[in-house]
Amino acid sequence: MGRLQNRVALITGAGQGIGRGIARRFAREGARIVVAEWNPDSGSRVVKELEDLGVAARWIETDVCNKAQVQAAVQCAIDTWH
Numbered sequence: 001m002g003r004l005q006n007r008v009a010l011i012t013g014a015g016q017g018i019g020r021g022i023a024r025r026f027a028r029e030g031a032r033i034v035v036a037e038w039n040p041d042s043g044s045r046v047v048k049e050l051e052d053l054g055v056a057a058r059w060i061e062t063d064v065c066n067k068a069q070v071q072a073a074v075q076c077a078i079d080t081w082h
Contacts, residue, residue, distance in 0.1 A: 002030030008081045010034040010073055012064050015042030027055040032081050036062035036073040056081075 009026045013019035015037035023033050027050045035050075035057060037043035043059035050057035058080055062073045 002028065005030035007031045008034065008077050010036055010077045012036045012062060012073075015039050015046055020046055023050060023057075024053075027053055027057070030055075032056040033058070034073060034077045034080070035059040036064075036070075038063045 004026055007030070009031040011019055011023045011026065011033060014023040014033070014035040019037070023035060023046055027033055033050055033055060035043050035046050037046070037059060038061060040059070040061060043061070047057045047059045058076065060073050060076045062069045064070055
């Protein structure tokens, strides 16, 4: 059992690079992941990778410069796994 079992991680920029790496690491530790990413192609691709690892994951379009989208990402995490 990973250290993040039964936890939810909302990771911005999780569609590529460092964000993707963090999402994969948290997933290996047992977290459920909200992929907050502006690009639907890369966001969906990472969700598929995480689900293939047996991890619950969800993508939500998020531009971190947009306050409403950030608030929606947080609400998505709450609504999905609370």
